[in-house]
Ligand SMILES: [Zn+2]
């Protein structure tokens with residue numbers, strides 16, 4: 001069975017960059033993914049073909065071998081095993097391709113300079129801080145370049161020497177049946193260098209653990225789930241590789257009065273039976289202090305009032321949302337004898353009047369309900 005050229009499979013030029021490859025693979029894989037094309041053998045084959053092509057071309061060493069020797073140059077290399085490979089779900093694939101965000105970081109285990117891991121930090125904010133923006137200092141345990149050895153891992157005054165097993169290539173060729181297979185050098189584990197006298201502070205790792213203090217500018221309007229990226233503030237790279245990024249994950253704490261939903265704020269305001277009956281002015285909290293809320297006579301409990309523009313401006317801009325106040329009737333407590341008498345009087349005065357239309361219709365409904373059952 002003849003195989004198609006990997007570049008052709010992904011529809012890219014021979015000199016395509018890593019980003020172009022990733023984009024091309026994403027496009028092809030999305031189109032032919034089995035989840036989207038159930039029971040379509042052709043799509044499944046195309047999907048596998050694209051995955052295989054991307055697996056090879058996204059790996060510098062495999063790509064070089066492929067460019068030089070074609071398909072036979074990469075046969076039997078690390079995990080490829082020639083066909084028969086299954087497919088994961090969307091998230092598996094794209095988690096692998098695009099998700100080098102949390103943990104893992106660069107290319108582990110392949111030796112040579114690799115990018116440091118990205119870090120995640122959860123930042124707890126009050127609602128006020130999130131809405132108005134703030135600047136906070138955070139302490140992040142991370143890996144930084146070792147100052148003693150300058151990150152090369154060798155004891156000061158000494159230096160790393162070229163690996164004698166692989167001659168500095170980091171790769172060795174081994175004969176496996178008919179094929180000559182390239183493998184990571186077992187002596188230097190792909191670094192191409194060995195350290196005779198390791199730095200004492202980092203034990204030859206070139207990186208040390210340190211708790212970094214960072215200042216984070218939190219823009220106004222952020223909400224739980226938003227994240228702030230601090231480029232280059234993740235872990236230091238290995239062997240001189242670039243540092244990873246730090247992602248500050250925003251978490252807004254519960255507020256005494258307000259619940260936030262996007263741009264809108266919600267709060268509950270107690271109302272006395274007198275204000276509810278006669279109408280009145282309530283004092284309600286906003287994030288900028290108190291404001292007056294006029295309620296009309298005969299306001300029922302649970303009624304929602306909207307205060308326009310007293311909500312939140314999103315970090316993405318636009319107009320401020322609204323503050324939604326739900327009034328909740330409060331039954332008076334600690335009544336004196338006289339007050340109880342007045343209420344009795346009031347109650348008597350209401351006899352036979354239509355003061356509680358909802359209650360009346362509710363009782364009517366209940367009568368019918370039980371009446372039907374008894375019959
Ligand atoms: Zn060191």
Ligand SMILES: [Zn+2]
Nearest residue numbers: 163166185188
């Ligand atoms: Zn070596």
